[in-house]
Amino acid sequence: MCFKKLFTIGSTLLIITTNTFSANVNDVVAPNIVFEALALNRDIATAAKPVYLSPTDLVPSPDKTKLYVAEQTSKKVAIVNIAAKSVTKKIKLPNEVTGVAVSPDGSKLYVTCSSELWPEGFVYELDEASGKIIKKIKVGHSARAPVISHDGKTLYVCNQFSDDVSVVDISAGKEIRRVKVTREPYAAKITPDGKTLVVANSLPLARATDTASAHCDISLIEIDNDYKITTFGLTQGSHSVFGVTITPDGKYALITHLVGYYTLQATRIDAGWVHTNDLAILDIANKKLLNDISLDYSTDIGCANPWGVACTDDGKFVCVAHAGSNELSIIDFAQLLEISKGTTWLAGKFGTLNKTSIRKRVTVEGRTPRALAIIDNKAYTAGYFSNFVEEFNISLSTGKASAKIELGSEPAMTMERNGEYQFYCGDIYHCTGAWQSCNSCHPHTRPDALNWILSGANGAQKNAKSMLYSWWTPRTNWNGKRANTRESIYYGILNELGRQPQDSVQLPMEAFFMRLKPVPSPYLVKGQLSESAQRGREIYYNKAKVDCIECHPGKLFTNLKYTPSICNDIWDATAQIKVPSLNECWRTSPWDHIGSSISMDSVCINRLHSTNAYKLSNQELKDLVEFVLSL
Amino acid sequence: MSRTGELYKKGKLLCAALCSFFIIVHADESVKYLHFYDAVDNSIMFYEFKYEGDVNTERTLYMADSTFIKRTIIENTTGGKIETSYNFNGDTLFCSKISTDGNQKVLNVRDQFGVDQLDGDVRFSGDGNEYDILQNGNLINKIKYADDGTITICSSDGELLYYAKMESNVGIVYRYKNNKIAPVLNALGNNRFVFNFNLSEPATVSGELISLSGRHAGKLFKKVYASGAGKEMINVSKAMPAIANGVYFLLLTVDGKKVMNEKILVQRSAGGF
Numbered sequence: 001m002c003f004k005k006l007f008t009i010g011s012t013l014l015i016i017t018t019n020t021f022s023a024n025v026n027d028v029v030a031p032n033i034v035f036e037a038l039a040l041n042r043d044i045a046t047a048a049k050p051v052y053l054s055p056t057d058l059v060p061s062p063d064k065t066k067l068y069v070a071e072q073t074s075k076k077v078a079i080v081n082i083a084a085k086s087v088t089k090k091i092k093l094p095n096e097v098t099g100v101a102v103s104p105d106g107s108k109l110y111v112t113c114s115s116e117l118w119p120e121g122f123v124y125e126l127d128e129a130s131g132k133i134i135k136k137i138k139v140g141h142s143a144r145a146p147v148i149s150h151d152g153k154t155l156y157v158c159n160q161f162s163d164d165v166s167v168v169d170i171s172a173g174k175e176i177r178r179v180k181v182t183r184e185p186y187a188a189k190i191t192p193d194g195k196t197l198v199v200a201n202s203l204p205l206a207r208a209t210d211t212a213s214a215h216c217d218i219s220l221i222e223i224d225n226d227y228k229i230t231t232f233g234l235t236q237g238s239h240s241v242f243g244v245t246i247t248p249d250g251k252y253a254l255i256t257h258l259v260g261y262y263t264l265q266a267t268r269i270d271a272g273w274v275h276t277n278d279l280a281i282l283d284i285a286n287k288k289l290l291n292d293i294s295l296d297y298s299t300d301i302g303c304a305n306p307w308g309v310a311c312t313d314d315g316k317f318v319c320v321a322h323a324g325s326n327e328l329s330i331i332d333f334a335q336l337l338e339i340s341k342g343t344t345w346l347a348g349k350f351g352t353l354n355k356t357s358i359r360k361r362v363t364v365e366g367r368t369p370r371a372l373a374i375i376d377n378k379a380y381t382a383g384y385f386s387n388f389v390e391e392f393n394i395s396l397s398t399g400k401a402s403a404k405i406e407l408g409s410e411p412a413m414t415m416e417r418n419g420e421y422q423f424y425c426g427d428i429y430h431c432t433g434a435w436q437s438c439n440s441c442h443p444h445t446r447p448d449a450l451n452w453i454l455s456g457a458n459g460a461q462k463n464a465k466s467m468l469y470s471w472w473t474p475r476t477n478w479n480g481k482r483a484n485t486r487e488s489i490y491y492g493i494l495n496e497l498g499r500q501p502q503d504s505v506q507l508p509m510e511a512f513f514m515r516l517k518p519v520p521s522p523y524l525v526k527g528q529l530s531e532s533a534q535r536g537r538e539i540y541y542n543k544a545k546v547d548c549i550e551c552h553p554g555k556l557f558t559n560l561k562y563t564p565s566i567c568n569d570i571w572d573a574t575a576q577i578k579v580p581s582l583n584e585c586w587r588t589s590p591w592d593h594i595g596s597s598i599s600m601d602s603v604c605i606n607r608l609h610s611t612n613a614y615k616l617s618n619q620e621l622k623d624l625v626e627f628v629l630s631l
Numbered sequence: 632m633s634r635t636g637e638l639y640k641k642g643k644l645l646c647a648a649l650c651s652f653f654i655i656v657h658a659d660e661s662v663k664y665l666h667f668y669d670a671v672d673n674s675i676m677f678y679e680f681k682y683e684g685d686v687n688t689e690r691t692l693y694m695a696d697s698t699f700i701k702r703t704i705i706e707n708t709t710g711g712k713i714e715t716s717y718n719f720n721g722d723t724l725f726c727s728k729i730s731t732d733g734n735q736k737v738l739n740v741r742d743q744f745g746v747d748q749l750d751g752d753v754r755f756s757g758d759g760n761e762y763d764i765l766q767n768g769n770l771i772n773k774i775k776y777a778d779d780g781t782i783t784i785c786s787s788d789g790e791l792l793y794y795a796k797m798e799s800n801v802g803i804v805y806r807y808k809n810n811k812i813a814p815v816l817n818a819l820g821n822n823r824f825v826f827n828f829n830l831s832e833p834a835t836v837s838g839e840l841i842s843l844s845g846r847h848a849g850k851l852f853k854k855v856y857a858s859g860a861g862k863e864m865i866n867v868s869k870a871m872p873a874i875a876n877g878v879y880f881l882l883l884t885v886d887g888k889k890v891m892n893e894k895i896l897v898q899r900s901a902g903g904f
Binding site for chain 2: 027028029030031032033034035036037038039040041043044045046047048092093094117118120122131132133138414472514515517520524526527528529537555630631
């Protein structure tokens with residue numbers, strides 16, 4: 001009895017004890033601490049960061065009755081019943097949703113998640129019926145664009161900032177291999193025979209001064225041949241390769257991208273003077289780029305920022321979502337192919353698709369449509385800055401959406417969100433002729449890796465700049481030509497978009513730039529400096545050893561001063577260059593103001609750049625570079 | 632019941648009671664971790680708290696996979712608390728001020744440039760267990776503290792959005808031991824070892840070499856691991872290239888508590904490691 005009582009007391013106390021923490025608990029885990037963590041991670045809404053939906057991927061179910069919508073910033077997958085035209089379920093994920101794939105039998109969903117705050121990529125295997133997470137599989141940095149093999153056994157994931165593709169054994173629930181590709185893989189598709197994975201690299205990896213090499217690559221990965229890669233260069237100046245699809249016969253890969261005409265001084269924007277908006281056709285079997293067709297309508301009217309692309313099952317039509325001009329192109333593929341087989345290279349030929357018998361342009365209500373899916377004879381798009389899906393009949397006589405499917409309510413845009421939208425929008429209200437958006441030269445607000453000759457530059461080319469921290473490091477431009485971001489935005493709108501700047505556009509954009517934050521570097525290990533980078537940090541801050549912090553001090557790693565060129569600039573030999581910030585430089589190659597180097601090692605030891613870094617041992621240099629690329 | 636059976640039962644009860652008291656004795660400890668989950672139990676992130684004496688001076692935020700996000704240093708000032716958060720390089724990310732206005736706590740978060748990260752002060756009004764969270768006069772969330780150490784975060788209309796669970800230092804070690812998944816150290820040759828372990832909760836795992844005389848010879852690793860099975864490859868040659876030949880103790884700790892102390896032989900080749 002005594003023991004029983006003791007046990008009862010003990011048990012009671014045990015419960016109390018495990019449930020009760022010391023007296024300072026309310027202080028340590030005060031409500032503000034709980035709230036702050038969730039608010040800054042954008043899990044709960046604040047006035048600064050309301051929760052928007054941001055649909056970014058649309059994927060049909062195998063039985064064609066449903067559409068899966070990746071709602072990126074709400075961290076959810078919405079399941080849309082096509083017949084009922086309504087959302088039947090939303091599945092919550094732990095991080096931002098960047099892409100969705102469906103198992104061949106439709107029972108499982110494979111969702112890639114990563115965000116700018118938490119870029120470590122994961123694939124979540126979900127039970128479609130219950131919405132429960134079954135498996136969580138670690139993949140690479142900024143994972144996106146999941147593609148499932150036709151037998152449902154393997155998943156391929158583009159790791160945008162790891163510059164590789166993860167091969168995931170689904171039944172084992174783990175990544176079994178990484179396949180290195182060129183740079184920033186953004187989209188992928190598998191051929192109908194399951195033998196080849198076509199991967200779109202979204203940025204060039206080349207010295208910008210090497211005009212012959214400044215283009216994006218398409219990687220063809222032979223799945224059944226030990227993942228052997230064949231790489232194709234798209235048209236010179238190609239970048240922002242954001243969409244890929246494969247024709248149902250498996251013969252062609254269709255790839256959306258921009259072509260920057262960076263060797264011309266940017267004095268006008270019509271007639272594709274700065275950018276054309278293209279669809280490349282790749283002959284997969286013959287491993288040959290068949291043609292690259294400008295999707296722009298005429299010399300006066302462009303079709304900015306082609307993004308999502310898809311084919312009808314019968315191969316008769318190909319559709320392209322234009323995120324800049326807010327349009328959908330419906331194209332007769334047989335005619336397009338016939339034209340493409342001709343001898344004329346069509347990248348800069350306008351009017352190829354302006355015949356109504358070949359292509360129909362349809363205005364999309366959703367703001368900046370990136371995602372596109374086709375089910376039978378219907379195309380579906382969703383604007384990234386909207387909260388609905390639009391349905392279109394696929395026909396050359398289609399004039400408007402046939403239906404609109406609401407995804408849920410969304411708060412009004414904040415100034416920052418509005419600025420983000422203004423940045424990505426390139427419709428006729430934002431750009432004369434809808435040729436381009438701000439995103440055309442600064443994809444995702446970062447550089448396009450090309451050199452440009454801006455108006456009044458007297459022929460001197462300069463590498464495109466990142467917008468990150470531009471607000472905090474005036475003056476702007478490489479040579480400090482503009483006083484600040486406001487002035488840069490003003491002249492950007494005026495000169496590069498051909499519009500008279502309005503406060504309603506430039507002020508929100510300024511707020512957007514002001515709040516940009518760096519993405520954690522893929523060189524970090526679990527968010528922290530690697531051992532090599534830690535050693536490199538010691539070197540970086542050692543004034544006796546190197547002179548890094550003379551020009552790159554402080555938290556922004558710039559002294560905001562001017563310095564003579566650190567490279568041999570034949571176009572502007574006496575250029576005084578404003579010292580750039582090093583934050584996120586892992587992402588901004590090619591480096592220096594004319595993009596003449598793709599090796600950070602050589603940038604560091606260049607004697608025009610540093611007077612003593614060349615004295616470092618190989619290991620010290622490696623460590624220093626590791627640190628710099630971790631910032 | 633036989634006398635033996637009676638004794639056995641009493642023995643069991645005694646053990647259970649003693650075991651309970653064991654926890655009671657050690658349970659008056661501060662919160663070590665706070666784990667965040669969404670409403671469908673997805674693990675999102677966690678805080679690790681550090682103390683000087685009884686005073687919480689620091690906390691570190693990790694995502695669910697143990698990716699480091701920020702380290703926050705807490706200062707108590709006459710005007711309230713000032714919490715400064717730093718990134719992996721020790722550069723300031725955010726500065727939060729927590730002040731008191733009447734019966735409300737007021738939170739203001741600014742980034743390193745002074746930009747308000749919440750667009751307006753957030754106010755907390757409540758009685759110690761339930762708080763209303765208000766911004767610009769609007770109720771935006773509710774936070775409740777339950778007796779079992781769970782904190783729930785609900786929308787203004789009461790829908791559960793997220794919850795957080797506290798763990799004390801003792802809780803983790805207790806469960807760690809209770810899991811009965813013993814840590815294992817295996818030699819791989821050439822001064823290389825693999826340390827396999829299993830954590831019921833995220834914890835800091837560290838390894839160091841101690842000389843036979845008990846002198847600290849050097850640090851091998853110190854990392855935060857997520858819950859579940861973990862593995863650390865130890866390469867003594869790489870971590871401590873200047874160490875002398877000899878026998879050492881390899882001390883492995885979890886959250887500062889010793890879990891293994893293995894004797895190992897460190898051998899240098901003629902040309903170094």
